[in-house]
Amino acid sequence: MTHASPAGFQHGITLDAARRIADATLAKGREMGLAPLTVVVLDGAGQLKAALREDGSSLARVEIAWGKANGCLAMGFGGRELARRAQAMGPFMNALSDITGGRAVPVPGGVLVKDGAGAVLGAVGVSGDLSDKDEACAVAGIRAAGLTPETGDPLG
Numbered sequence: 001m002t003h004a005s006p007a008g009f010q011h012g013i014t015l016d017a018a019r020r021i022a023d024a025t026l027a028k029g030r031e032m033g034l035a036p037l038t039v040v041v042l043d044g045a046g047q048l049k050a051a052l053r054e055d056g057s058s059l060a061r062v063e064i065a066w067g068k069a070n071g072c073l074a075m076g077f078g079g080r081e082l083a084r085r086a087q088a089m090g091p092f093m094n095a096l097s098d099i100t101g102g103r104a105v106p107v108p109g110g111v112l113v114k115d116g117a118g119a120v121l122g123a124v125g126v127s128g129d130l131s132d133k134d135e136a137c138a139v140a141g142i143r144a145a146g147l148t149p150e151t152g153d154p155l156g
Contacts, residue, residue, distance in 0.1 A: 012044030012121030013113055017145045021113070021124055022050045025141030029054075029129070037128035037137060040065040041113075044122050046073050054128070061127045063103075068110030068134075069125030070103040071096070076120070078152030079110030079135065109134030112150040113142050121147065 013021075018041040029037040036054035038061035043049045053062055071082050074096065086093040086106035096104045108131040113122045124142060126134035135151055142149040 011047065012119075013041065013049055013147075015049060017113075017147065018043075018050035018122070020145040021138075021141040021147075022052045023141075024144030025124065025126055025137045026052060026054060028137040028140035029126075029133075032133065032136070034129040034133055034137070037126055037134070038062055038065045039138070039141065040069050040125045042066070042069045042073060042123050042125075044073070044120055046070055049122060057128055064105055064127035065109070065125035067100075067103045067105030067125065068107065068127065069123035070100060070110075071105055072110040072112050072123040072125075072152075073120070074100055074104055076112075078112055078150045079106065079108045079131075081152030082106035082110065083108060084152070107131045108151065109138060111135060111138040111142060114148040114150055116148065118148075124149075 022039045025039040036056035038053040038057045041050040083106050109126045111124050124138040126138045139149040
C-alpha cells in the first residue's frame with residue numbers, strides 16, 4: 001500500500017532508490033573482487049535510509065561508511081574534497097568530527113547523491129576495501145539508480 005508523507009517530510013532519496021543503490025554498490029564490489037563491503041545510504045536529512053553489511057565485513061565498517069556519507073552531507077561536497085580539506089585544515093576537521101559525534105570521515109568512499117537538476121537527495125558511504133575502490137562502488141550504485149554521484153572531483 002502506498003501512502004503520502006505528511007507535509008514537509010520529503011527528504012530526497014526514496015527507499016526504492018536507496019535499495020537499488022545499496023544492492024548495486026555491493027554487486028560492483030563482487031564484480032571487482034573486493035573485500036567484503038558495507039554500504040550506508042542516508043537521505044537529505046542525514047537519516048538512515050538503507051544499510052547493508054556483507055558477510056565477513058569487519059566490525060566498525062557500518063560506522064565508517066555512515067561517517068563517510070554523513071561528512072559529505074554535513075559539508076555539502078564529496079569525500080575527495082573532504083580529504084583535501086582535512087589535509088589543509090586539520091583543526092577544523094577535528095572540530096567537525098566532534099560536532100558530528102565522530103560521524104565525519106574525510107576520505108573517498110563518501111559520495112553525494114544528486115538528481116538530474118543537481119539537488120542533493122542524500123549521500124552514500126562505503127567501507128571495506130581501499131577508499132578509491134569503495135568510492136567506485138558507490139558511484140556505480142548511484143548511477144544504477146539513475147541518479148548523479150558527486151565525489152568531490154570531476155568524474156571522467
